[in-house]
Amino acid sequence: MALCLGREIKRIFELMAYEKKIPVDLDCPLRLTMSLIESKWKSCILDELRDGRAQRPSEIHKCLPEAAPRVLDIQLREMVEDGLVVKTIYPELPPRSEYRITDLGLSLIPIIDMMLKWGEEHFEVFEKKYGGRTKE
Amino acid sequence: MALCLGREIKRIFELMAYEKKIPVDLDCPLRLTMSLIESKWKSCILDELRDGRAQRPSEIHKCLPEAAPRVLDIQLREMVEDGLVVKTIYPELPPRSEYRITDLGLSLIPIIDMMLKWGEEHFEVFEKKYGGRTKE
DNA sequence: TCATATACCGTAAAATTATTCGGTACTTGA
DNA sequence: TCAAGTACCGAATAATTTTACGGTATATGA
Numbered sequence: 001m002a003l004c005l006g007r008e009i010k011r012i013f014e015l016m017a018y019e020k021k022i023p024v025d026l027d028c029p030l031r032l033t034m035s036l037i038e039s040k041w042k043s044c045i046l047d048e049l050r051d052g053r054a055q056r057p058s059e060i061h062k063c064l065p066e067a068a069p070r071v072l073d074i075q076l077r078e079m080v081e082d083g084l085v086v087k088t089i090y091p092e093l094p095p096r097s098e099y100r101i102t103d104l105g106l107s108l109i110p111i112i113d114m115m116l117k118w119g120e121e122h123f124e125v126f127e128k129k130y131g132g133r134t135k136e
Numbered sequence: 137m138a139l140c141l142g143r144e145i146k147r148i149f150e151l152m153a154y155e156k157k158i159p160v161d162l163d164c165p166l167r168l169t170m171s172l173i174e175s176k177w178k179s180c181i182l183d184e185l186r187d188g189r190a191q192r193p194s195e196i197h198k199c200l201p202e203a204a205p206r207v208l209d210i211q212l213r214e215m216v217e218d219g220l221v222v223k224t225i226y227p228e229l230p231p232r233s234e235y236r237i238t239d240l241g242l243s244l245i246p247i248i249d250m251m252l253k254w255g256e257e258h259f260e261v262f263e264k265k266y267g268g269r270t271k272e
Numbered sequence: 273t274c275a276t277a278t279a280c281c282g283t284a285a286a287a288t289t290a291t292t293c294g295g296t297a298c299t300t301g302a
Numbered sequence: 303t304c305a306a307g308t309a310c311c312g313a314a315t316a317a318t319t320t321t322a323c324g325g326t327a328t329a330t331g332a
Contacts, residue, residue: 022266023266024262024266026259026262026263026266026267027202028180028255029251029252029253029254029255029256029259030179030180030183030248030251030252030255031176031179031180031255032255032258032259032262033251033252033254033255033258034173034174034179034251037170038170038174039319039320040167040319040320041320043166043167043170044164044166044167047166056278056279057278057279057280058277058278058279066163067320067321068320068321068322069279069280070280070281070320070321070322070323071319071320071321073279073280073281074319074320082262083261083265089279092278093278093327093328093329094277094278094279094327094328094329094330095278095279095280095327095328096278096279097278097279097280104258107254107258108254110250111247111250111251111254112166114246114247114250115165115166115169115170115247116165116166116169117165118165118169118243118244118247119164119165119166119167119168119169120165122168122169122240122243123162123165123168125219126160126162126168126218127162129219130158130159130160130162131162175289175290176289176290177290192308192309193308193309193310194307194308194309203290203291204290204291204292205309205310206290206291206292206293206310206311207289207290207291209309209310209311210289210290225309229297229298229299229308230297230298230299230300230307230308230309231297231298231308231309231310232308232309233308233309233310
């Protein structure tokens, strides 16, 4: 019982620390922007939502099948906190919710576009360079 | 003795896997570009070397004092492998080496610039939003 | 009735990334 | 002689991120 209580207290402190932690990097403007999108799937999520259409979690997952649903869930929650997307929850059963890109999120799309274009232009070079290697 | 050998063999296999592993993400153009610069300090290193001047590791570290020299060392080596920078080693004592941005690295600068600009434009919003929180 | 789908969450493990520390070898300046 | 600087590397640890798995609750269609 005492041990469980200790674990609970530890957990509460972790939660408090988590709540208080700065989720972005305010050290410099470049790091700020990077820290908002550098997680593996965030740039892809922004690209998915770019047309302004609200999408359900399962739709987003269908477009990014390589990402585990739990990861998308977590990264979408962070993006909501950062103000890049908004979430609408419909009190229905079975449950339904939707994510829509915000103006702040849209303002990142030109950057996403440039990265997309750069990647397309240099894809063959890197495929030739690293294509022979195993993925993992 | 047998245990040590086992560990050595494991290490060799790890090294072989490491050598063969694709260091970038070829799943999609966006992920490719991101994977080249998403490590914490790579975008800052590119920004540091943008003027085309060759810089010594210690100079780069002076400009990015928050990054541990070992980390810069590793990330610079990866950037050399990816072709974003080149390294020149002078066979002198005490040792001297220099890193210079390549044309491929320079082609990423417009993206870095947009992120820099975006970060400057939205800095106050995020500082107001998260400024009250502790950093760690 | 049973599988499927929906969104979500907790836990734990795996994988990756970042950091610290100590050591090499040599020079220069105090 | 001793500290400091120079570049670099190995090893271990810390921190973070990503993933897998199982469970909640309810509806639908076979």
